[in-house]
Amino acid sequence: MSNICVVGTGYVGLTTGVCFADLGNTVNCIEIDPAKLELLRSGKSPIYEPGLEELQERNMRAGRLRFTDNYALGLADARLIFITVGTPMGDDGAADLSYVKAAALGIGQHLTRDAIIIDKSTVPVGTGDMVFSIIAEHAAPGIHFSVVSNPEFLREGSALTDFFKPDRIVLGSTDQKAAEEVAELHAPLGAPIIITDLRTAEMIKYASNAFLATRISFINEIAQICERLGADVREVARGMGADKRIGPHFLDAGIGYGGSCFPKDVLALHHMAASAGCHPQLLQAVMEINQSARERFVQKVETLLGDLDGKYIGVLGLSFKPNTDDIREAPSIDIIRALQAKGARVKAYDPVAMENAGEVMPEVTFCATAYDVAKEADALLLVTEWNEFKQINWDKIRSFMRQPIVVDGRNLYDPQEMASRGFTYWGVGRGSRDDLDLKPKDHGLLTT
Secondary structure (H helix, E strand, O other): OOEEEEEOOOHHHHHHHHHHHHOOOEEEEEOOOHHHHHHHHOOOOOOOOOOHHHHHHHHHHOOOEEEEOOHHHHHOOOOEEEEOOOOOEOOOOOEOOHHHHHHHHHHHHHOOOOEEEEEOOOOOOOHHHHHHHHHHHHOOOOOOEEEEEOOOOOOOOOHHHHHHOOOOEEEEOOOHHHHHHHHHHHHHHOOOEEEEOHHHHHHHHHHHHHHHHHHHHHHHHHHHHHHHHOOOHHHHHHHHHOOOOOOOOOOOOOOOOOOOOHHHHHHHHHHHHHHOOOOOHHHHHHHHHHHHHHHHHHHHHHHHHOOOOOOEEEEEOOOOOOOOOOOOOOHHHHHHHHHHHOOOEEEEEOOOOHHHHHHHOOOOEEOOOHHHHHOOOOEEEEOOOOHHHOOOOHHHHHHHOOOOEEEEOOOOOOHHHHHHOOOEEEOOOOOOOOOOOOOOOOOOOOOO
């Protein structure tokens, strides 16, 4: 078993620390935010992730998992040191590396033994070299260390499964022995291990996320065409996905991708490419299509209701996807703000994300249930496909609504069934309103 230090306890860091502790390793997690540290030490998770808090408490009780704000204590016995701090989107679209630089500085100043620094944060190509330089500048004489890139591929809502049953482990370093030692740490997971150079590993992460985002934008563009031509995008996607060369994943048409990864990483890759003298046309189109999907959704509401001023709109779901409370770059934010700009009054319900949403959208009325959202609503919008929305009592919902209009941003419901229950229903790319003019407005590169 290994002694591990994890610097940063955000989504990736906490999951990494907890799961490696559950594999029997001794893990110290460094967190410098006092409020967050206090919460962690009490056995509570600052993020919503199914099963994570229970695993955290179990490993804390077993003495394998500890939390500190002290670099010297956290690094004292660690041979393997993970950097898992955030890399938020900067004003120019580039990744903000200030937290990575601070982590590297803290490690360099307090490193007392030979170690392997494992960069798990999503970072631009070349960051591993920067981390090495910072640590080398501040480390004590005689300390030997290597840097390994180990990009994460965790999905919010299924992080524990993704950690313990990964599709692959990617490791990149100029030090083959260091990469092999990190590979040994991951051996119990039984996943294929890809060892490459440092910069290639960093690029694998960006290329993977950009490709998945591209699939989403592709099917959303197909959905727009389906609406015009009277085809059903769900059946189109099913037919496409049956081809083994294509597969069914990430072909669900809707209101676009969001969250902490895809928007930030596609934009960061675009920035890297442009800075290197490339012309990333496809990445540009992916971002534009993603934004237009949200715009078209609002246009549908406006087309169905006419003037939105004074209208009551109910929103089901606020997080960018189910099983998380993360609202970063969530489609709900853009949609709600656009509706409010047109004078609509918005009520909303989400099983876990309302507290986070309230911090950025305090003017929204948050409700206790989906049925409360429907009361006196002129339209009900499905934005996040939580399980509890799959079997709503629609007769009850209809009795509460001022107008029985449902706009389904995730194609969760069957159009014929909704019509039979007396609803005016509109999905995405279902070919039901191809006669309407819903061309997206022209816009430039999305940067916020």
